[in-house]
Amino acid sequence: MVQFEYNKSIQEYTTFGVPVKAELFCTFSSVTELKEILSDKRVENKPQLILGGGSNMLFTKNFEGVVLKNEILGKTTLKETEKEVFIQVGAGENWHEFVLHCVSKNLGGIENLSLIPGNVGASPMQNIGAYGVEIKDVFSSLQALNLQTLEIEEFENEDCNFGYRESIFKNTHKGKYIITSVTFRLQKEPVFNTSYGAIEAQLNTMGVTEPSVKAISDAVIAIRTSKLPDPKEIGNAGSFFKNPVIDKKSFEVLLDKFPSIAHYPQPDGKEKIAAGWLIDQLGWKGKTIGEYGVHKNQALVLVNYGESEGRDIYNLSSEIIDSVKETYGIELEREVNIY
Numbered sequence: 404m405v406q407f408e409y410n411k412s413i414q415e416y417t418t419f420g421v422p423v424k425a426e427l428f429c430t431f432s433s434v435t436e437l438k439e440i441l442s443d444k445r446v447e448n449k450p451q452l453i454l455g456g457g458s459n460m461l462f463t464k465n466f467e468g469v470v471l472k473n474e475i476l477g478k479t480t481l482k483e484t485e486k487e488v489f490i491q492v493g494a495g496e497n498w499h500e501f502v503l504h505c506v507s508k509n510l511g512g513i514e515n516l517s518l519i520p521g522n523v524g525a526s527p528m529q530n531i532g533a534y535g536v537e538i539k540d541v542f543s544s545l546q547a548l549n550l551q552t553l554e555i556e557e558f559e560n561e562d563c564n565f566g567y568r569e570s571i572f573k574n575t576h577k578g579k580y581i582i583t584s585v586t587f588r589l590q591k592e593p594v595f596n597t598s599y600g601a602i603e604a605q606l607n608t609m610g611v612t613e614p615s616v617k618a619i620s621d622a623v624i625a626i627r628t629s630k631l632p633d634p635k636e637i638g639n640a641g642s643f644f645k646n647p648v649i650d651k652k653s654f655e656v657l658l659d660k661f662p663s664i665a666h667y668p669q670p671d672g673k674e675k676i677a678a679g680w681l682i683d684q685l686g687w688k689g690k691t692i693g694e695y696g697v698h699k700n701q702a703l704v705l706v707n708y709g710e711s712e713g714r715d716i717y718n719l720s721s722e723i724i725d726s727v728k729e730t731y732g733i734e735l736e737r738e739v740n741i742y
């Protein structure tokens with residue numbers, strides 16, 4: 404029997420930790436339980452929100468509707484070939500624990516994505532990425548419940564329209580499916596991706612000459628720990644904004660005015676601009692207002708030091724967007740989902 408809770412605080416279920424409540428709250432640990440909840444009269448016609456690790460969301464008000472917390476666990480090896488292992492993972496599994504599981508088995512592919520907060524189910528939604536690797540590079544397929552038909556459907560890599568922090572689950576399919584499991588394709592003889600500057604430097608510092616799955620994971624953990632706040636200690640949701648991608652012409656105009664601008668050339672000729680650099684240059688880094696502000700080591704990350712309201716953090720993000728627009732003519736987009 405599924406248990407509903409009314410007027411439930413969900414503060415502890417999001418990494419920002421802002422004080423908000425859900426009208427109705429319920430957890431599910433299997434597809435059967437999920438179907439049972441969705442067929443229940445009490446949730447009918449109510450707005451629904453799926454919570455995974457709560458690491459990429461900011462609530463600016465109480466949620467009038469039902470919050471469903473995905474706790475589907477399990478790791479199953481579906482297929483093994485000479486070079487690859489296909490592992491199906493329950494959407495409610497913690498992402499970093501799954502990375503460590505693969506590292507312990509010396510399976511390569513997701514070591515660069517160590518220590519990203521959140522659950523497995525959310526990883527394909529926004530095609531999580533770091534240090535030159537994105538989930539799409541190791542994604543095989545996923546299973547999701549169609550909220551209209553209550554049937555499980557399978558999505559292959561090419562069905563998901565992965566882009567930079569994008570997939571169909573954030574666009575055309577938003578709110579229409581609940582991801583229940585994800586299958587990853589891991590490598591027994593991995594090709595390492597250490598080209599991202601900070602990794603090479605960190606491996607050198609650690610005295611590593613032969614990279615391994617474990618060494619790269621350790622290097623990424625060290626870099627992230629030094630730069631990004633631990634959500635267990637300081638409320639945050641990682642990068643609050645996306646890095647904007649602009650066309651070559653606009654970029655050249657910008658480069659002329661700001662020669663030291665941090666940027667990454669894209670395969671299609673466009674340029675990705677480091678939003679952290681733009682925000683930092685405008686003096687926002689480390690700025691604190693009451694109990695919230697901009698992180699002292701990474702200007703892309705907004706932080707909640709205590710009991711701040713989501714609305715205040717949201718307003719700060721609007722001020723940052725306005726100031727970046729005024730100086731650089733670039734409109735930053737929020738990466739974090741706002742409710």
Ligand code: EPU
Binds near residue numbers: 640641646681688701
């Ligand atoms: N920079 C500054 N000041 C800052 C922050 C950055 O000048 O306060 C400059 C850095 O010096 C560097 C450049 O901006 O030249 C890029 O910074 P960084 O390497 O920290 O990466 P990022 O582009 O800011 C992205 C992802 C992160 C991911 C890192 C590493 C986005 C929105 N963010 O950040 O992802 O960990 O690359 O690959 O794409 C997340 O999505 O939550 C996240 C943390």
